[in-house]
Amino acid sequence: MKKYIAIGLILVLLGVGAFIYKNYTSAVAVEVYEVEKGNIYEYIEETAIVKPREHRIITAKVGGEIVNINKEVGEKVKKGDILIELNTDEISLQIDKAKTKLEGLKASYKETIKPTKKEVINQAEAKVRSIEIKLEEAKRRAENNKKLYENDVISYEEYSSSVNALKQLEEELKIAKNELEILRNGVSSNIKKQHIAQIKGLEYDIEMLKKRKEDYLVKSPISGEILEVYLKEGDFVQPGTRFLEVGSTNNLYLQAEVLVDEIADISEGTEVLIVSDDLGIEAKGAVEKIYPKAFSRMSELGIEQKRVRVDILIKDKISDLRVGYELDVNFLINKKEDVLLLPQSAVFEDEGVNYVFVIENGKAKLREVEIGIEGDEEIEIISGLKMGEKVIVYPEKDIEEGLKVEEIKKENN
Numbered sequence: 001m002k003k004y005i006a007i008g009l010i011l012v013l014l015g016v017g018a019f020i021y022k023n024y025t026s027a028v029a030v031e032v033y034e035v036e037k038g039n040i041y042e043y044i045e046e047t048a049i050v051k052p053r054e055h056r057i058i059t060a061k062v063g064g065e066i067v068n069i070n071k072e073v074g075e076k077v078k079k080g081d082i083l084i085e086l087n088t089d090e091i092s093l094q095i096d097k098a099k100t101k102l103e104g105l106k107a108s109y110k111e112t113i114k115p116t117k118k119e120v121i122n123q124a125e126a127k128v129r130s131i132e133i134k135l136e137e138a139k140r141r142a143e144n145n146k147k148l149y150e151n152d153v154i155s156y157e158e159y160s161s162s163v164n165a166l167k168q169l170e171e172e173l174k175i176a177k178n179e180l181e182i183l184r185n186g187v188s189s190n191i192k193k194q195h196i197a198q199i200k201g202l203e204y205d206i207e208m209l210k211k212r213k214e215d216y217l218v219k220s221p222i223s224g225e226i227l228e229v230y231l232k233e234g235d236f237v238q239p240g241t242r243f244l245e246v247g248s249t250n251n252l253y254l255q256a257e258v259l260v261d262e263i264a265d266i267s268e269g270t271e272v273l274i275v276s277d278d279l280g281i282e283a284k285g286a287v288e289k290i291y292p293k294a295f296s297r298m299s300e301l302g303i304e305q306k307r308v309r310v311d312i313l314i315k316d317k318i319s320d321l322r323v324g325y326e327l328d329v330n331f332l333i334n335k336k337e338d339v340l341l342l343p344q345s346a347v348f349e350d351e352g353v354n355y356v357f358v359i360e361n362g363k364a365k366l367r368e369v370e371i372g373i374e375g376d377e378e379i380e381i382i383s384g385l386k387m388g389e390k391v392i393v394y395p396e397k398d399i400e401e402g403l404k405v406e407e408i409k410k411e412n413n
């Protein structure tokens with residue numbers, strides 16, 4: 001039994017000796033960084049889409065068949081250029097029919113207001129005089145028959161017949177005088193107004209048809225470039241159908257969608273760094289508009305997010321920038337100058353406290369630090385370190401207090 005205890009003690013001593021040898025006789029190689037001062041920037045990182053400031057999606061105002069598409073994607077256009085032509089056979093036929101009807105109305109009106117010939121008026125006047133003579137004779141006969149009837153010379157039927165003949169001639173005279181008046185003065189003003197109203201109404205209809213025919217020629221509302229064509233020749237369209245997309249590529253901007261949790265740190269005028277490693281782009285921009293309404297967007301992980309659109313002015317000239325490109329944008333929300341900096345990889349957290357390993361006398365020394373702004377790769381040190389101190393970068397789990405280390409200098413940026 002004593003023998004086994006002795007062997008165990010020996011093994012323990014050997015382990016302790018090995019630990020002491022490892023920690024105090026051999027050093028662990030570590031990469032170190034010398035604390036220095038510099039400037040640090042804090043960004044909100046998002047992606048943004050390149051968009052044209054002048055942009056139109058042109059839709060059909062009328063239905064019909066596309067007979068010509070005059071421009072292709074990528075072609076330059078000027079305001080007023082005819083982009084698409086629809087079949088106008090039906091609308092042209094409607095215009096022709098309306099014009100024919102208008103000609104008939106005008107001819108009818110002209111005939112209505114044409115002056116009456118003198119001989120026709122003379123005939124009407126003679127008719128009136130003839131009826132007047134007959135009327136005078138009928139009056140005398142009626143008066144005479146009245147006396148004869150009162151003296152019982154003639155019957156009531158004879159007397160009544162003469163009275164009726166008188167009334168009939170009076171009515172004939174009235175009609176003849178009206179006809180003569182019409183012949184002398186022409187048709188009444190009301191009839192003229194009716195004809196004129198019909199003519200003007202048809203002229204208005206023709207003008208409206210002509211304006212509608214213009215809608216069969218689809219023109220560009222702006223100068224720019226054809227960005228997209230949605231249809232082909234021979235397609236039939238209904239009002240509201242998308243034809244094509246036109247945009248001005250000379251004046252572009254960026255639009256990003258920022259999380260509502262971060263939008264409070266952004267305001268109009270906020271500096272923006274625009275980058276694209278693939279396209280070799282690095283340029284400056286600024287926020288020019290923050291939209292007042294948030295909207296929902298599903299993330300790539302299927303999580304619903306609330307976001308706000310933000311428009312970005314491109315300050316620097318960027319060559320070969322195209323509508324629809326997706327660029328990285330970094331909104332500068334904080335910056336500090338001449339502060340202590342460390343690589344983020346040197347700082348680690350344990351139970352809510354931030355630490356670093358400092359090199360003191362060739363050994364690792366654990367030290368608590370207070371951090372400030374976190375940049376892309378660096379982090380601000382508010383307290384806990386001094387200028388020129390050496391800190392272990394990427395400390396492994398086996399790095400512990402008092403461990404002897406061998407420095408591998410990390411080049412400061």
